[in-house]
Amino acid sequence: MTPFHYRLDVLHCEDVPLDRLAKTFGTPSYIYSGSAIDSAFSTFQDAFSATKPLICFAVKANSNLSVLQRLAKLGSGFDIVSGGELERVLRAGGDPSKTVFSGVGKTEAEIRAALTAQIHCFNVESAEELDRIDLVAQHMGQQAPISLRVNPDVNPDTHPYIATGLKESKFGIPIEQALKLYERAATLSGIKIVGIDCHIGSQITQLEPYEAAMDALFDLVDQLLEKGIVLRHIDLGGGMSVCYLDEQPFPLAALADSVALKLRDRDLQLILEPGRYIVADAGILLTEVLYTKHNGDHGFGIIDAAMNDLIRPALYGSPQKILPVKAQSGTDRSIDIVGPICETGDFLAKDYPIRVQAGELLALAAVGAYGMSMSSNYNTRGRAAEVLIDGEEARLIRRRELVEELLASETDCLHKDSSGEVLSNQSEAKQ
Numbered sequence: 001m002t003p004f005h006y007r008l009d010v011l012h013c014e015d016v017p018l019d020r021l022a023k024t025f026g027t028p029s030y031i032y033s034g035s036a037i038d039s040a041f042s043t044f045q046d047a048f049s050a051t052k053p054l055i056c057f058a059v060k061a062n063s064n065l066s067v068l069q070r071l072a073k074l075g076s077g078f079d080i081v082s083g084g085e086l087e088r089v090l091r092a093g094g095d096p097s098k099t100v101f102s103g104v105g106k107t108e109a110e111i112r113a114a115l116t117a118q119i120h121c122f123n124v125e126s127a128e129e130l131d132r133i134d135l136v137a138q139h140m141g142q143q144a145p146i147s148l149r150v151n152p153d154v155n156p157d158t159h160p161y162i163a164t165g166l167k168e169s170k171f172g173i174p175i176e177q178a179l180k181l182y183e184r185a186a187t188l189s190g191i192k193i194v195g196i197d198c199h200i201g202s203q204i205t206q207l208e209p210y211e212a213a214m215d216a217l218f219d220l221v222d223q224l225l226e227k228g229i230v231l232r233h234i235d236l237g238g239g240m241s242v243c244y245l246d247e248q249p250f251p252l253a254a255l256a257d258s259v260a261l262k263l264r265d266r267d268l269q270l271i272l273e274p275g276r277y278i279v280a281d282a283g284i285l286l287t288e289v290l291y292t293k294h295n296g297d298h299g300f301g302i303i304d305a306a307m308n309d310l311i312r313p314a315l316y317g318s319p320q321k322i323l324p325v326k327a328q329s330g331t332d333r334s335i336d337i338v339g340p341i342c343e344t345g346d347f348l349a350k351d352y353p354i355r356v357q358a359g360e361l362l363a364l365a366a367v368g369a370y371g372m373s374m375s376s377n378y379n380t381r382g383r384a385a386e387v388l389i390d391g392e393e394a395r396l397i398r399r400r401e402l403v404e405e406l407l408a409s410e411t412d413c414l415h416k417d418s419s420g421e422v423l424s425n426q427s428e429a430k431q
């Protein structure tokens with residue numbers, strides 16, 4: 001049975017009716033199915049059983065501590081992109097030795113924190129970053145384990161904002177420069193070369209872009225071997241797609257077979273960094289219809305969730321499936337489902353065939369990835385609550401943010417005597 005299903009005409013998450021969750025926790029709330037997270041993780045792990053990869057869940061997809069803790073217990077490692085995400089992994093009981101650090105702008109403080117935690121590897125994204133990591137590691141009397149994130153110039157055929165392996169994107173090191181940089185890295189005393197890495201994009205639906213990226217990377221691995229640079233691992237990133245509407249499922253078995261074939265005669269550990277694939281289907285955003293209206297011929301359902309809660313439709317124009325919590329028979333009318341934010345871009349779905357009325361509950365489906373983790377406080381809206389379901393049990397894993405909390409860091413400043421608080425340029429520079 002899918003984790004979200006109708007029972008007696010009411011949408012449930014596992015064994016809990018969503019209307020009950022709305023009463024208990026309010027709306028908008030993110031609701032996650034624990035069993036859906038577990039089963040996506042084991043589906044992924046089982047598909048790659050021949051190569052037994054280190055699976056490093058991309059924390060940016062869903063960074064709730066309880067979700068990370070659950071994945072850590074399943075044996076997952078983590079892919080982080082900031083010191084904040086490192087802190088989350090550590091607090092959730094994640095294993096730093098199974099953690100890789102990606103991202104184009106690691107600060108000195110973040111590099112120091114990651115070296116102190118003894119992470120598995122830095123995925124280095126530029127020559128200057130390599131030098132910075134080398135210096136920090138030397139100061140700490142350590143050698144930083146690194147891989148170069150190589151940009152193989154592959155078109156992943158996805159939304160331009162989430163295509164990261166193209167020459168013109170800011171990510172990675174152009175593949176034609178990588179060999180030279182590896183040779184230089186081999187001379188740096190604060191650096192220990194351990195691997196090679198790429199991540200070509202997100203919501204990739206086809207096998208071909210992965211094959212093209214792998215061919216480019218394995219070719220480089222061979223050239224490195226000839227120069228005496230031996231790698232321990234190859235990291236192919238994440239990006240495996242999920243079905244938001246009626247897309248074909250991602251060819252996971254075909255990718256696993258292809259990787260296994262290419263790794264057959266090589267002594268290289270495989271690392272993968274899936275995010276969306278593990279958590280997208282496990283989450284819905286529960287919301288209430290506030291009002292309906294018609295402007296001319298155009299119908300709107302105005303809900304209490306908005307682009308600050310779920311930005312994917314506004315940012316990427318991504319399609320969004322919406323389910324009524326109380327089952328309804330089909331309709332031939334389509335409306336826009338919009339939020340209360342003062343932007344025309346604040347829509348959750350356009351021309352969506354659904355009947356709504358004020359007070360009705362809706363579930364925005366497949367939002368467990370890049371939903372809450374990309375939320376903001378725009379329009380001074382507190383962030384939604386998050387609830388984790390296991391069978392009949394519903395557990396609040398993040399409470400709804402109160403406006404008072406949002407204002408606290410500013411009200412402190414408001415009530416202080418300004419005379420002693422204004423920093424001169426000089427004192428600021430010393431910070």
Ligand SMILES: Cc1ncc(COP(=O)(O)O)c(C=O)c1O
Pocket residue numbers: 058060061079102103199201202203237238239240273274275276277369
């Ligand atoms: C370096 C890196 N690895 C992994 C991921 C996860 O991608 P996805 O959630 O599509 O699997 C991302 C997403 O942007 C990323 O930037």
